[in-house]
Amino acid sequence: MAAVLALSGGIGGAKLALGLARVLGPGELTVVANTGDDFEHLGLSISPDLDTLMYTLAGLDNPATGWGRRDETWTFMSALGQLGGETWFRLGDGDLAVHVERTRRLRAGETLTAITEDFRKRLGIGARLMPMSDDPVRTRVNTAEGWLDFQEYFVHRQCAPIVTGFEFAGAAAARAQPDILRILRQPDLRAVVICPSNPFISVEPILAVPGLRAAIAACAAPVVAVSPIIGGRAVKGPTAKMMVELGLTCTAATVAARYADLLDGYVVDAEDARSLDGRDVVVTPAAILMTSLADRERLARAVLDAADALRRHP
Amino acid sequence: MAAVLALSGGIGGAKLALGLARVLGPGELTVVANTGDDFEHLGLSISPDLDTLMYTLAGLDNPATGWGRRDETWTFMSALGQLGGETWFRLGDGDLAVHVERTRRLRAGETLTAITEDFRKRLGIGARLMPMSDDPVRTRVNTAEGWLDFQEYFVHRQCAPIVTGFEFAGAAAARAQPDILRILRQPDLRAVVICPSNPFISVEPILAVPGLRAAIAACAAPVVAVSPIIGGRAVKGPTAKMMVELGLTCTAATVAARYADLLDGYVVDAEDARSLDGRDVVVTPAAILMTSLADRERLARAVLDAADALRRHP
Numbered sequence: 270m271a272a273v274l275a276l277s278g279g280i281g282g283a284k285l286a287l288g289l290a291r292v293l294g295p296g297e298l299t300v301v302a303n304t305g306d307d308f309e310h311l312g313l314s315i316s317p318d319l320d321t322l323m324y325t326l327a328g329l330d331n332p333a334t335g336w337g338r339r340d341e342t343w344t345f346m347s348a349l350g351q352l353g354g355e356t357w358f359r360l361g362d363g364d365l366a367v368h369v370e371r372t373r374r375l376r377a378g379e380t381l382t383a384i385t386e387d388f389r390k391r392l393g394i395g396a397r398l399m400p401m402s403d404d405p406v407r408t409r410v411n412t413a414e415g416w417l418d419f420q421e422y423f424v425h426r427q428c429a430p431i432v433t434g435f436e437f438a439g440a441a442a443a444r445a446q447p448d449i450l451r452i453l454r455q456p457d458l459r460a461v462v463i464c465p466s467n468p469f470i471s472v473e474p475i476l477a478v479p480g481l482r483a484a485i486a487a488c489a490a491p492v493v494a495v496s497p498i499i500g501g502r503a504v505k506g507p508t509a510k511m512m513v514e515l516g517l518t519c520t521a522a523t524v525a526a527r528y529a530d531l532l533d534g535y536v537v538d539a540e541d542a543r544s545l546d547g548r549d550v551v552v553t554p555a556a557i558l559m560t561s562l563a564d565r566e567r568l569a570r571a572v573l574d575a576a577d578a579l580r581r582h583p
Numbered sequence: 584m585a586a587v588l589a590l591s592g593g594i595g596g597a598k599l600a601l602g603l604a605r606v607l608g609p610g611e612l613t614v615v616a617n618t619g620d621d622f623e624h625l626g627l628s629i630s631p632d633l634d635t636l637m638y639t640l641a642g643l644d645n646p647a648t649g650w651g652r653r654d655e656t657w658t659f660m661s662a663l664g665q666l667g668g669e670t671w672f673r674l675g676d677g678d679l680a681v682h683v684e685r686t687r688r689l690r691a692g693e694t695l696t697a698i699t700e701d702f703r704k705r706l707g708i709g710a711r712l713m714p715m716s717d718d719p720v721r722t723r724v725n726t727a728e729g730w731l732d733f734q735e736y737f738v739h740r741q742c743a744p745i746v747t748g749f750e751f752a753g754a755a756a757a758r759a760q761p762d763i764l765r766i767l768r769q770p771d772l773r774a775v776v777i778c779p780s781n782p783f784i785s786v787e788p789i790l791a792v793p794g795l796r797a798a799i800a801a802c803a804a805p806v807v808a809v810s811p812i813i814g815g816r817a818v819k820g821p822t823a824k825m826m827v828e829l830g831l832t833c834t835a836a837t838v839a840a841r842y843a844d845l846l847d848g849y850v851v852d853a854e855d856a857r858s859l860d861g862r863d864v865v866v867t868p869a870a871i872l873m874t875s876l877a878d879r880e881r882l883a884r885a886v887l888d889a890a891d892a893l894r895r896h897p
Contacts (some may be wrong), residue, residue, distance in 0.1 A: 311683050311684070311687050312626075312683065312686055312687040312690055313683070338662070340658075341658065342656045342658040342676060344654075344655065344656040344658075344675070344676035344677045345659065345676045345677065345679050345680050345683075346680075347677070347680075348652070348676075348677035348678075348679075348680035348681070349680040349683070349684060351680075351705060351706065352680055352681065352684050352702055352705055352706075353684075353701065353705055354680065354683075354684040354687075361658070362656060362658035362659045362662075362676035362679075363658040363659065363661070363662035364662075365659050365662075365676075365679065365683075366659050366660075366661075366662035366663040366665075366666055366668065367662070367666065369625050369626065369627070369659075369663070369668075369679075369683075370625070370663060370666050370667075370668040372626055373625050373626040373668075376626055387667065388666055391665060391666055391667050392665065392666075
């Protein structure tokens with residue numbers, strides 16, 4: 270039962286994480302969530318990527334929005350608006366239970382890791398799910414209007430400001446979640462998968478936690494990423510817009526270049542494969558657009574096959 | 584426009600408070616809420632009596648339960664249970680908005696009075712509504728099983744333990760809300776109304792705040808209480824059970840005796856009036872069971888008439 274470690278942000282990454290969870294045996298998969306998006310709002314500790322992964326892995330995700338829970342109600346938000354509270358960050362009634370209970374337990378001194386581990390068991394999630402760190406890391410976005418907190422940029426301003434850069438406040442002092450380092454040291458580790466998440470705001474905050482990037486580079490397993498870019502476009506979210514604003518070409522190759530020191534394999538859509546000719550990384554063309562549950566499982570198998578092939582023929 | 588000050592707990596008191604609000608002009612009524620029931624739960628600051636009064640005065644109360652909001656949903660509670668959170672204190676999704684937003688504002692340094700004043704305006708409540716104090720007072724119940732926090736006794740244990748006494752922790756150090764003292768000093772104050780609330784756990788916590796009892800005794804207006812006991816029975820809640828357990832007779836007279844130093848008038852049901860013969864207080868028989876909205880207004884008028892008569896013929 271060799272372990273697979275997946276790094277993921279929210280929506281796109283969570284789709285592949287679910288595929289991996291479904292094709293791997295119980296206990297084989299560990300998903301590391303970006304917590305750079307975390308923030309305090311209405312006095313509550315909110316971890317958007319961790320929650321999207323949790324809901325997705327539990328089958329509780331909302332397919333219409335890509336975030337939050339299915340079968341959600343919105344009575345809280347409506348009553349909050351009536352009281353003059355801030356309603357720009359939409360919190361569903363069921364979703365709120367996670368934030369209230371997590372906040373209570375964090376204040377009582379439990380770690381985000383321990384709370385997440387308890388929640389995932391209660392929700393019947395077989396894969397392990399953990400934050401990249403129990404210490405706060407906060408992604409901040411430098412824009413033409415100055416520095417913005419991540420959710421201010423992402424949700425409140427809907428990614429409208431022109432991006433010039435990012436910082437991961439707190440990252441330098443953050444300690445990697447120890448279990449991640451432990452898994453990365455396993456000699457029979459099967460694969461490290463970088464899910465098709467936004468490189469700037471989902472994957473790089475994880476890699477910014479001291480020791481994680483080096484531990485991934487040094488691990489025994491093949492490191493395989495899946496491109497979040499298909500045919501020069503991002504499937505969802507602001508990845509393409511950010512690339513343009515940062516003066517980067519919007520290609521699968523641009524994403525691969527950001528992990529060049531780590532990657533052994535790169536799974537991309539057939540139409541993007543040509544642009545990666547001549548690179549050091551082994552490119553595997555596959556159907557990477559995940560629409561159905563079967564798509565998620567098929568891509569997960571393609572990623573694991575690519576890793577296994579790299580392990581046999583490094 | 585002479586002021587009327589009403590002291591109230593939750594359900595029964597709120598019915599009369601609504602009646603008073605409807606028969607008095609805008610700005611004439613100030614309702615003082617018991618905050619001895621307040622507690623911290625799930626990391627939220629909850630003020631049950633204040634909220635019952637607020638919802639009732641705003642027409643948002645739930646007539647089926649007597650607490651919480653109408654048109655409520657329960658998605659939060661259901662999701663919280665799934666996560667292993669505490670579900671013995673039922674918090675509806677809309678109700679939760681009050682607790683989350685109030686808690687946020689209290690942590691930001693606002694007073695409970697200021698937050699309540701803002702909420703009541705936003706909810707279109709014409710009467711003023713204020714806590715007895717901005718300092719924490721916590722009713723504790725001594726029982727055959729030892730001391731219990733109020734909500735532990737009241738909600739979690741459903742008033743099952745045998746009561747032997749009460750204490751109002753923090754009361755000695757609490758400062759009365761200054762506006763209450765200011766209103767009580769008005770020479771043209773029309774009436775102080777003690778609503779038909781439980782004496783032990785709703786009215787006496789208010790009277791335990793230093794200075795309030797003396798200010799009521801010294802005020803220029805008649806002090807008129809409405810009996811929470813009708814025909815030897817409590818309309819709702821544990822009043823009768825507590826009286827029996829404390830070795831008191833379950834009569835309207837027993838309640839009046841607890842405010843004997845304050846009362847000028849006492850409005851009781853016709854069938855209870857006989858038991859009060861020969862007391863110093865002026866007894867006004869009236870239909871005090873409030874079923875309909877018209878009942879609430881009728882009783883409010885009877886109470887104000889009783890006060891006005893006492894003012895003319897003290």
